[in-house]
Amino acid sequence: MDIIYRLKTLRLVPVVALPTVESGLRLAELLLDCRLxxxxxxxxxxxxxxxxxxxxxxxxxxxxxxxxxxSPEQADQAVSAGVEGIVSPGFTARLATHCQARSIAFFPGVCTPSEVQAAREEGLQNLKIFPAAQFGGIKMIELFGxxxxxxxxMPTGGINQDNLVDYLNCANVLCCGGTWLSPQKMLAKGDWGEIEQRIKRAVDLLDRQA
Incomplete structure (x- = not known):
């Protein structure tokens, strides 16, 4: 199934900085159990x-x-691992070309019209706006639209339970990236009860907006 279609259907992408491999495996299982x-x-x-x-x-x-x-080296490692997509905090034509040559979905970070145009000139139409809240939030997204x-x-940065729906209601939003579901400190402490509740609240919110 096409990754763009799946992201549009899922609408929310948990963004994580894993303290250990084991925490990543446990989080993956939890996300599946919670239908995200x-x-x-x-x-x-x-x-x-x-x-x-x-x-x-x-x-x-x-x-x-x-x-x-x-870097291209990180992209190659990720592709070898089996990922379906690659996200970068910024845009460079070099990294875009490298990912396209490997037929992997690439979502570069942009926050200005010049960066959007540069990405479009490389044939990219699915972009990460980062950090979204700090660079105009919904108003900037609507302007880009x-x-x-x-x-x-894919807005990321400053997205949370309280403003998620507002971002998703923008016609030109593919999905949102969120770090609030499982922050690195919470993962390191093993606070799985709170992480599970955050994921469930987000999924419930998405279900009510479906």
């Missing part, structure tokens, strides 16, 4: 590469995305 079958594992911790490989291997039904990818109606956005 997607995870973006960021290259912000040393275990990210191994975690991606093990999560992709053990949970093939989960949409696994590599996040904070800033008027300027670039062919572009779909």
């Amino acid at each position: 079958a997607v995870m973006e594992v960021t290259y912000r911790t040393e275990c990210a590469g191994e975690a991606l490989e093990q999560i992709c291997s053990r949970f093939p039904e989960l949409v696994v995305i590599a996040g904070t990818v800033v 008027a300027l670039y109606p062919d572009v779909l956005l």
Whole structure:
């Protein structure tokens, strides 16, 4: 199934910085149990590469995305692990070309019209707007929708339980990325009860908006 279709259907992508591989495996299982079958594992911790490989291997039904990818080498590692998509905090034509050559979905980060246009010139129409809240939030997203109606956005940064629906109601939003569901400190402490409740509240909110 096409990753763009699946992301549009799922609407929310948990963005995580894993303290350990084991925490990633447990979180993957929890997300599936809660019917949110997607995870973006960021290259912000040393275990990210191994975690991606093990999560992709053990949970093939989960949409696994590599996040904070800033180099072709990281992209290659993520592709070898089996991810379905690659997210970068910024845009470079070099990384875009590298990912396209490997036929992997690439979502570069943008926050200005110039960056959106540069990405479009490379044939990219599904972009991450980051950090969304700090760069105009919903007003900026709506402006991009008027300027670039062919572009779909994945807002990340400042998204939470209280404003998620407002972002999802924007016609040009593909899905939202959220770090509030399982913050790194909460994962490190093993606060699985709170993490589960956050995921369930988010899924319930999505169900009510369906």
